[in-house]
Amino acid sequence: MYKKIFQQAFVASVLAALAGIIYNRIYFFATETDYSRVLNWKSIIGISVLVCMVFSFIYYGLTRWLKTKGEIVFNFIFSILSFASIMVPLSISLPLEVKFPELFPGLAVPMVFFPALAWFTVRPLFRHQFH
Amino acid sequence: MKKLIYPLAATLLIVASAFTVKLAQDWKIGDNYSIKFSGGDPSGEFKGLKGVVKFDPNDLAGSKFDVTIDVATINTGNGMKNTHAKSAMWFDAEKYPVIKFTSSSIVKTASGFEAKGTIDMHGVQKEVVIPFVFEANTFKGSFEVNRMDYNINTAEPNHGAQKFTLDITVPVTN
Numbered sequence: 001m002y003k004k005i006f007q008q009a010f011v012a013s014v015l016a017a018l019a020g021i022i023y024n025r026i027y028f029f030a031t032e033t034d035y036s037r038v039l040n041w042k043s044i045i046g047i048s049v050l051v052c053m054v055f056s057f058i059y060y061g062l063t064r065w066l067k068t069k070g071e072i073v074f075n076f077i078f079s080i081l082s083f084a085s086i087m088v089p090l091s092i093s094l095p096l097e098v099k100f101p102e103l104f105p106g107l108a109v110p111m112v113f114f115p116a117l118a119w120f121t122v123r124p125l126f127r128h129q130f131h
Numbered sequence: 132m133k134k135l136i137y138p139l140a141a142t143l144l145i146v147a148s149a150f151t152v153k154l155a156q157d158w159k160i161g162d163n164y165s166i167k168f169s170g171g172d173p174s175g176e177f178k179g180l181k182g183v184v185k186f187d188p189n190d191l192a193g194s195k196f197d198v199t200i201d202v203a204t205i206n207t208g209n210g211m212k213n214t215h216a217k218s219a220m221w222f223d224a225e226k227y228p229v230i231k232f233t234s235s236s237i238v239k240t241a242s243g244f245e246a247k248g249t250i251d252m253h254g255v256q257k258e259v260v261i262p263f264v265f266e267a268n269t270f271k272g273s274f275e276v277n278r279m280d281y282n283i284n285t286a287e288p289n290h291g292a293q294k295f296t297l298d299i300t301v302p303v304t305n
Contacts, residue, residue, distance in 0.1 A: 093208035096167075096176050102210025 002060050008119070008126040009056035010049075015118035017048035020111050027107045033100045035107055038092075044111070051115040075120070082116040155193035158184040158268075158303035166200060168276075170295035173216070175207035177230075184303060188244075188265065191237045196246055199229040221284050227253050232261075246272075255281040263299075270301040 021041050028034065055078055062077075063070035089108030094101045166177040179201025186194045202224040205216045217224040234248035243264035249256050257280055263272030277294050279285055 090211060091209070093173070093212070096206055096208055098208070100210075101206065101208050102213060104210060 002056075004126055005056045005060050006053075008122055009052040009059075011122045011125075012115065012118040013045075013049040013052035015122060016052065016114040017045040019114045019118065020044040020048060023110065023114075024107065031100075031103055031106070033103050033107075035094075035098060035104055037098055038094055038104075039108060039111075048115055048118075052119065055115070055119065078116045078119065082113050085112045088112065155185045155187035155190045155195070156305070158186060158305065160184060160198075161302035161304055164301040165299070167298045168295040169298070171292040173207040173209070173212050173291060175205060175212075177201070178204035178206070179229075180301065184270075184301070186237070186265065186270075188239075191239060191244070194234075194237045196232060196234040196237075196248065199231045202228055202230060220286075222253060232259075250276075250281075252276075253281045253283050257281065268303055270299070270303065272299045273297065 021044055024039065024041070024044060055074075058077065059070075059074050062074045066073055086105075086109050089105050089112065092104075094104060098104075160180055160182075164180055166180060168175060168177070177200045180198060182196070182198030184196055184198065186196075202222045203217055205213060205222065205224075207213055207216065216222055219226070231251040232248055233251075234246045236247045238245050238247070240262065243262060246261045246263060248259065248261070250259050259274065259276075261272050261274050263270050265271075273296060275294055275296055279288060279293050284290060
């Protein structure tokens with residue numbers, strides 16, 4: 001069963017990473033600010049894969065434990081944790097060489113929702129394969 | 132005509148001797164200076180350093196620092212903290228836009244020099260002694276500042292650090 005969840009998490013992480021990289025480029029062209037020292041295509045891919053894979057284990061555990069209600073609980077947890085994680089880019093202190101730190105949340109805050117957004121987007125494609 | 136020879140000679144000597152007096156040199160502040168503060172949370176740096184740097188190790192009596200830094204340039208690496216630091220609760224950059232240091236005397240010490248003078252920050256003037264060295268056309272100094280001495284957010288003494296170490300490196304050119 002975990003194989004299908006892994007596949008969903010992998011597809012979601014690719015989608016989240018793609019969205020993140022595109023948004024990163026759009027933000028760079030819009031603001032002319034370079035945050036590549038702290039957030040670049042490698043770190044975007046890494047974070048997307050990490051988050052989606054961690055949540056795949058949480059999903060697996062919850063659906064095993066709570067059966068059909070597991071997905072409902074999982075969706076709440078994923079959404080709440082994604083929302084709570086906006087505190088990370090808001091509170092982080094960038095290296096002093098990075099200019100315009102006040103614009104960094106505008107780049108990073110939307111990105112914290114990308115893994116959850118990608119997960120919920122691809123979920124219908126895998127819905128009938130888990131149960 | 133003979134009467135004028137000696138007054139002219141004296142005048143020439145006075146003018147010529149004036150050039151033998153070596154005045155303390157005026158230095159231009161280089162672009163890659165750094166004014167960093169650390170002491171826990173927050174840490175960061177200031178920019179916008181400008182003013183008069185007159186320094187000659189052989190003429191300390193004629194040497195003087197009269198410099199300012201722009202409070203609005205504070206950078207902690209975090210946009211929210213920068214905004215808070217500039218607000219009325221902390222530095223109040225709108226009311227007190229610069230931090231000023233004016234030296235009153237510079238003395239030689241065993242390890243370098245000490246500049247005695249006044250820091251004017253947040254509307255409070257305080258006498259300080261800043262130890263520094265001058266090597267390879269670069270001033271380097273480090274000293275402690277307690278924000279409570281300058282009435283900076285005294286309402287929240289435990290909100291962030293009180294004591295900060297300022298590390299200053301200022302390359303200069305002729």
